Amino acid sequence: MVSIKELPREEYLLKGHAACAGCGPSIALRLLFKALGNKVFLVVPACCTTVIQGPYPYTSFAVPLQNMLFEATGATASGIAAALRIRGLEDITVVGWAGDGGTVDIGIQALSGAAERETNFIYICYDNEAYGNTGLQRSGATPYGAWTTTTPTGKKERKKNMPFIMAAHKIPYVATACPSYPTDFVNKLRKAKEIKGTKYIHVLAPCPTGWRYDSSKTVEIGRLAVQTGIWALYEIENGKFRLNFPSDRLVDKAKRKPIKEYLSMQERFRHLTEAEIEKIQMWIDEDWEYYRKLASSEACV
Amino acid sequence: MSFPKTRKEMPLTPLSLPTVGSMGKTGSWRTFKPVVNYSTCTKCTLCWIYCPDGAITRREDDSPEIDYEYCKGCGICANECPVKAITMEREEE
Ligand SMILES: Cc1ncc(C[n+]2csc(CCOP(=O)(O)OP(=O)(O)O)c2C)c(N)n1
Ligand code: SF4
Ligand code: SF4
Ligand code: SF4
Numbered sequence A: 001m002v003s004i005k006e007l008p009r010e011e012y013l014l015k016g017h018a019a020c021a022g023c024g025p026s027i028a029l030r031l032l033f034k035a036l037g038n039k040v041f042l043v044v045p046a047c048c049t050t051v052i053q054g055p056y057p058y059t060s061f062a063v064p065l066q067n068m069l070f071e072a073t074g075a076t077a078s079g080i081a082a083a084l085r086i087r088g089l090e091d092i093t094v095v096g097w098a099g100d101g102g103t104v105d106i107g108i109q110a111l112s113g114a115a116e117r118e119t120n121f122i123y124i125c126y127d128n129e130a131y132g133n134t135g136l137q138r139s140g141a142t143p144y145g146a147w148t149t150t151t152p153t154g155k156k157e158r159k160k161n162m163p164f165i166m167a168a169h170k171i172p173y174v175a176t177a178c179p180s181y182p183t184d185f186v187n188k189l190r191k192a193k194e195i196k197g198t199k200y201i202h203v204l205a206p207c208p209t210g211w212r213y214d215s216s217k218t219v220e221i222g223r224l225a226v227q228t229g230i231w232a233l234y235e236i237e238n239g240k241f242r243l244n245f246p247s248d249r250l251v252d253k254a255k256r257k258p259i260k261e262y263l264s265m266q267e268r269f270r271h272l273t274e275a276e277i278e279k280i281q282m283w284i285d286e287d288w289e290y291y292r293k294l295a296s297s298e299a300c301v
Numbered sequence B: 001m002s003f004p005k006t007r008k009e010m011p012l013t014p015l016s017l018p019t020v021g022s023m024g025k026t027g028s029w030r031t032f033k034p035v036v037n038y039s040t041c042t043k044c045t046l047c048w049i050y051c052p053d054g055a056i057t058r059r060e061d062d063s064p065e066i067d068y069e070y071c072k073g074c075g076i077c078a079n080e081c082p083v084k085a086i087t088m089e090r091e092e093e
């Protein structure tokens, strides 16, 4: 396990970028570069990151990056990976970096195709649980009960389980992460880099603007997401499911914080009734029963 | 091919130049300013790793140096410092 002090000082996300103050995805981006350095080629569709890149002809990204249509990250990454292979530049890691809307909704077919073709790349979905760039509309990754501009009374449907959809593609590596746990994310990226084929990492990245909390709380809220178990840190390596620290200590319900602690810190959940909060708690407990069974069995996902 | 240094030298392709301050001096967005108390700082580097803006430089001795030209004043560093060595102070006019 790498320690924070071992991470390089170099920055490839240059300061003076356009993200809101306290942006969770920006922390995740810095960690991406701490893990992989600048030997990367990024493919980024329309999303907040396109804005963070800055206005033409300047950019905050000091690495090669290709912007692409909202739906086409997977397809573009396949093309770039093929081009690098033909030119013998295989020490460069191709990274698809897309939002939750660009992944679980509109980009899912291009991503599914890339995974089925066993494209050699890392796909990262940074999940701020809504379409942030266009002013916060609901996505398939918006959780039950959350306010967005298109769910003014709270979303009525549950969050799509994208990591397991990717695991169903039988790709060699699927993982979840959260920038509040920097070394866990860095380790997973470095591990993914060494594996051939399609690697998928889903990063819960709190967004003060969309989730409606004070910008200083981004890391704290990500930590609470993990401590309450609404977000679990795990890996699925060749189908084998494994919980990572600290989620591996939270299998016993008594060790998990009540979900109310997480929900009550964010205004997007302000309108929730006690009954709705109880329902969310029940779903979390169900998920964990499933994680427990998966982690303790020989069966593959 | 050498990379263009100025706008004039830009080729006729939409290619952007990596630039510190691509969005300008984002320090002007700030209402509260993080101030480090170096006598209590333990040089744990947590504030450095969590700053979304890369506005904290990690010095040779691992102590943090905040770049006020670009720090947006989000307050994450102060919230995360385990020994409360960073305080948020209101900016003057
Ligand atoms: C085909 C298409 N439809 C809609 C848009 C408008 N659009 C641009 S970014 C975006 C939202 C992106 O949401 P997400 O992928 O979650 O990333 P975030 O902005 O939250 O980082 C939308 C709807 C577009 N660019 N292309
Ligand atoms: S809307 Fe959210 S994800 Fe987008 S730049 Fe702002 S804080 Fe970051
Ligand atoms: S207040 Fe925010 S932007 Fe400023 S140094 Fe602290 S973490 Fe970075
Ligand atoms: S988080 Fe606090 S103790 Fe750690 S380096 Fe920053 S100021 Fe010092």
Ligand SMILES: [Mg+2]
Pocket: A099, A100, A101, A126, A127, A128, A129, A130, A131, A132
């Ligand atoms: Mg989003």
